[in-house]
Amino acid sequence: MAGHILVLNTGSSSIKYELVDVRTQERPARGLVERIGEEKGRLTHRTGDGPPYEREQSFPGHGEGLDAVMEAFAAAGPTLDPVAVGHRVVHGGTRFTEAVLVDDGVIAAIEELAPLAPLHNPVNLAGIRVARAAFPEVPQVAVFDTAFQLTLPPEAYTYAVPREWRERLGVRRFGFHGTSCAYVSRRAAAFLGRDPAGLNLIVLHLGNGASATAISGGRSVDTSMGMTPLEGLVMGTRSGDVDPALAGYLARVDGLDAGQVESALSHHGGLLALAGTGDMREVRGRDDDTARLALEIYTRRVRKYVGAYYALLGRVDAIVFTGGVGEHDAATRAASLAGLDRLGIAVDPARNEAGPAGERAVSPPGAEVSVLVIPTDEEWEIARQALALISGGS
Incomplete structure (x- = not known):
């Protein structure tokens, strides 16, 4: 067509x-x-x-x-x-x-x-x-955006909350960034010359919104975002993981209602709360203790999810960075995977810092786990899915 x-x-x-x-x-x-x-x-x-x-x-x-x-x-x-x-x-x-x-x-x-x-x-x-x-x-x-994540198994999407909440109110993990994950996981397989059905990947979509997704055989098996896009990694203005009791505590000591807490965690959290700006480029460009702490919190959270998903998958063939930060910020890529050498995960400094634009490997040649940068293209993925639908899959 x-x-x-x-x-x-x-x-x-x-x-x-x-x-x-x-x-x-x-x-x-x-x-x-x-x-x-x-x-x-x-x-x-x-x-x-x-x-x-x-x-x-x-x-x-x-x-x-x-x-x-x-x-x-x-x-x-x-x-x-x-x-x-x-x-x-x-x-x-x-x-x-x-x-x-x-x-x-x-x-x-x-x-x-x-x-x-x-x-x-x-x-x-x-x-x-x-x-x-x-x-x-x-x-x-x-x-x-949620469709790709609906392959999560029950043990991944089920929250340990009252049954009524789950059954009557539909409380569960959904996950997001699915359009991006679908595209970059397919491109990663092509880059490696592998069949997607035989690959285990961890996709790190790092932008203003950020998520980690564990993919096995082309299917999402776990993801950091939850019922809403607020859970998981530290983001531009979203806090990511916090103690669920925080809302109750703030209601008791400061009179905040649930809507105020949710709004604050969504719009005034993350890098903005830690460093005064939600733009990673601005944080990275500073040389002060506040910015350094914000960067360590951000990359530590990514590293923690990478380790958890490695344990969950049992074998990882590639870690894929995408999104505005993931594609363009070499220092964030390196810090997010620092100290994981014993898992076969390493970033080659020269490749990471001097790599050309586009799809590329930033891990050392012959690395046990490939570390890839795959620019996302959600617009093409949307167009591709639309074309497949109107043309009957042809």
């Missing part, structure tokens, strides 16, 4: 988009609408290496934002005639195990799942609704 798929990643105040050629994986256009709902918004539309097409105006809602995207394509090209529109949806619960064609029933189900991802699912739906209105005859495909 020839043509283009428009991939939309709708955030609370932004619309990230890419037009993907289904034959070549090339991106004839990509762009970002930001500060939706604020007084001064911006659209940046790129078509190649030349100067971008830019507009600054108010975008009261996502409808106006997508209207501006359509106008950008009309003004700066290329012609927009997609064969499908692919949407990133954060939470699919246990219902959506793979990409689906969007209809009214799917929209209702995503709405029902909004309490599990109140910051994400509603705005994902806003993008779907706007795109359905803009392209009423074009298939809309929802790709769920």
Whole structure:
């Protein structure tokens, strides 16, 4: 099948988009609408290496934002005639195990799942609704971040909480970053020249959001994020693992309610809480005790999960770094795996620090466990899944 798929990643105040050629994986256009709902918004539309097409105006809602995207394509090209529109949806619960064609029933189900991802699912739906209105005859495909993680076995997804919570309220581990994990695990197998069915991998998606995922034979068997994206590693603004009794303690001693605690842990925790900024580049660029402690806490948490997942898998063929930090921060990669030599895990300093962009090994030649850097491409993964669905898997 020839043509283009428009991939939309709708955030609370932004619309990230890419037009993907289904034959070549090339991106004839990509762009970002930001500060939706604020007084001064911006659209940046790129078509190649030349100067971008830019507009600054108010975008009261996502409808106006997508209207501006359509106008950008009309003004700066290329012609927009997609064969499908692919949407990133954060939470699919246990219902959506793979990409689906969007209809009214799917929209209702995503709405029902909004309490599990109140910051994400509603705005994902806003993008779907706007795109359905803009392209009423074009298939809309929802790709769920949780779908890849639904292969977790019961012993991995079950929390030791009251049965009623699990059965009536659906409390369990879901895991996220599944779209990224699906892509990089497949690419890692290709890089190693191995069949994915015979590989054990630990994928470290380190960005503003961060997670570790243990993958055996192409299937997720454990992951650090939980019922929500808050559990696990230290992130840009999310705390990661804390004592569950923290909310009760803060309620007793400071009068905070559950919503205030959840908001603080999600938006004012992580590197932001430790170093005053959630941007790893800014933390890395400083030379003070606060920044050094933040970096040690961050990398120590990653190292702890790597060790745990090594024990769980029994054998690890490769550790895969991806995400903005994982792909670009050599010091974080080295510190996250420091001291694991006896497990066959090591980072070669020269390869790690001087490696070219793109897919590469940063472990020593002949290492027992390969350490890889695989740039993620969630947009292509969304387009690939959408194409497979509308073409019947061909």
